[in-house]
Amino acid sequence: MSTRVLVTGGTGLVGSAIRHVIQTTEKRNDEEWIFVGSKDGDLTDLQSTRELFEKYKPNKVIHLAAMVGGLFYNMNNNLDFLRKNMLINDNVLLVCHEINVNKVVSCLSTCIFPDKTTYPIDETMVHNGLPHDSNFGYSYAKRLIDVLNRGYFEQHNRLYTSIVPCNIYGPNDNFNPTASHVIPGMIHRLYNIINDNTVDTPQEERVFTVWGSGKPLRQFIYSLDLAKLAVWTLREYDSVSPIILSVDEADEVTIEFVARSIAKAFDFKGRIEFDTTKADGQHKKTASNTKLRSYRPDFQFTKFEEAIKYTVDWYLQNQDKVRK
Numbered sequence: 001m002s003t004r005v006l007v008t009g010g011t012g013l014v015g016s017a018i019r020h021v022i023q024t025t026e027k028r029n030d031e032e033w034i035f036v037g038s039k040d041g042d043l044t045d046l047q048s049t050r051e052l053f054e055k056y057k058p059n060k061v062i063h064l065a066a067m068v069g070g071l072f073y074n075m076n077n078n079l080d081f082l083r084k085n086m087l088i089n090d091n092v093l094l095v096c097h098e099i100n101v102n103k104v105v106s107c108l109s110t111c112i113f114p115d116k117t118t119y120p121i122d123e124t125m126v127h128n129g130l131p132h133d134s135n136f137g138y139s140y141a142k143r144l145i146d147v148l149n150r151g152y153f154e155q156h157n158r159l160y161t162s163i164v165p166c167n168i169y170g171p172n173d174n175f176n177p178t179a180s181h182v183i184p185g186m187i188h189r190l191y192n193i194i195n196d197n198t199v200d201t202p203q204e205e206r207v208f209t210v211w212g213s214g215k216p217l218r219q220f221i222y223s224l225d226l227a228k229l230a231v232w233t234l235r236e237y238d239s240v241s242p243i244i245l246s247v248d249e250a251d252e253v254t255i256e257f258v259a260r261s262i263a264k265a266f267d268f269k270g271r272i273e274f275d276t277t278k279a280d281g282q283h284k285k286t287a288s289n290t291k292l293r294s295y296r297p298d299f300q301f302t303k304f305e306e307a308i309k310y311t312v313d314w315y316l317q318n319q320d321k322v323r324k
């Protein structure tokens with residue numbers, strides 16, 4: 001029997017990367033892939049969810065749909081992140097069970113782990129303590145996916161599992177600075193500083209302000225690398241326990257290094273300053289990818305500065321369709 005895969009959240013950063021890889025390096029002729037966004041059905045509504053899944057009748061699902069955003073968007077909207085994502089996740093997994101979907105891969109995030117923890121974080125630590133205050137809503141909604149997966153396995157023997165990506169970036173991200181994560185937010189802001197024709201300040205005297213101290217540490221995975229690993233998880237990973245999909249611990253970088261890499265990609269000659277009146281969020285959330293490496297020791301991640309350059313170039317060449 002051929003496989004029909006439905007990707008919820010298929011129009012976003014990760015969804016569009018999965019669409020790219022299954023049409024290129026990860027292509028298989030016995031699989032039909034369908035990508036849907038909120039205009040195809042509002043997954044916070046159970047009836048719309050049922051209608052969407054009845055229409056496509058998938059036998060596998062990659063569940064990406066969520067209210068997603070960076071540190072500042074989370075800090076200002078924790079209740080919405082909690083309720084909307086709880087509704088989406090419960091509806092999607094319930095309907096997958098109702099129509100007998102035999103595999104679901106949902107998405108957690110390395111930002112949902114306990115704030116007071118030992119490092120590196122690993123998959124066994126998801127529920128070991130309170131999440132960081134800045135994104136408690138998103139964190140609890142995501143942790144409940146893992147609890148739901150356990151419930152569907154114990155009560156119905158369903159193989160519903162989850163991936164735990166670190167911070168993701170790449171083409172077709174959300175570049176709106178109010179909602180965005182750090183990399184798209186910085187790209188959008190620096191682009192505007194460079195192209196601001198309302199001032200006649202020479203380029204060398206322009207200032208790019210990084211929000212926060214620049215000291216926090218993050219692991220960043222390029223969206224196309226994550227997409228390949230998400231497709232692998234759907235096809236080959238057969239455990240209900242979450243699996244962290246992250247670059248190596250040694251690839252962790254500071255926010256300052258991110259800013260300097262983006263400035264280099266724009267060939268920006270001005271100054272970089274830090275606005276420490278703005279929040280830093282979690283200082284670090286260093287995650288171990290030992291479990292992933294045990295399955296995929298050979299996997300090659302795209303080099304960070306190379307992927308930043310690809311992303312900046314994509315942004316410059318796709319001004320007409322950038323979400324901002």
Ligand code: NAP
Binds near residue numbers: 038041064065
């Ligand atoms: P994104 O670019 O914001 O895309 C979100 C997707 O969800 C879009 O396709 C959106 O549809 C859809 N969606 C949102 N609300 C919906 C609703 N009520 N009904 C139906 N669809 C809805 O997000 P992303 O960065 O690709 O994230 C994908 C997954 O990865 C999420 O589960 C996220 O939590 C997880 N994740 C992301 C990161 C990161 O750094 N980006 C890190 C770890 C985990 P529209 O386009 O129509 O709005």
Ligand code: GFB
Binds near residue numbers: 182
């Ligand atoms: O990607 P980000 O917004 O979220 O990164 P988190 C925030 C860090 O980047 C903070 C600094 O240290 C900010 O001070 N920063 C500097 C900026 N300039 C900017 C900017 O222009 N925009 C933004 N957004 N930050 C999120 C979680 O944490 O990680 C979410 O809140 C989600 O729930 C996401 O899981 C993956 O990495 O701090």
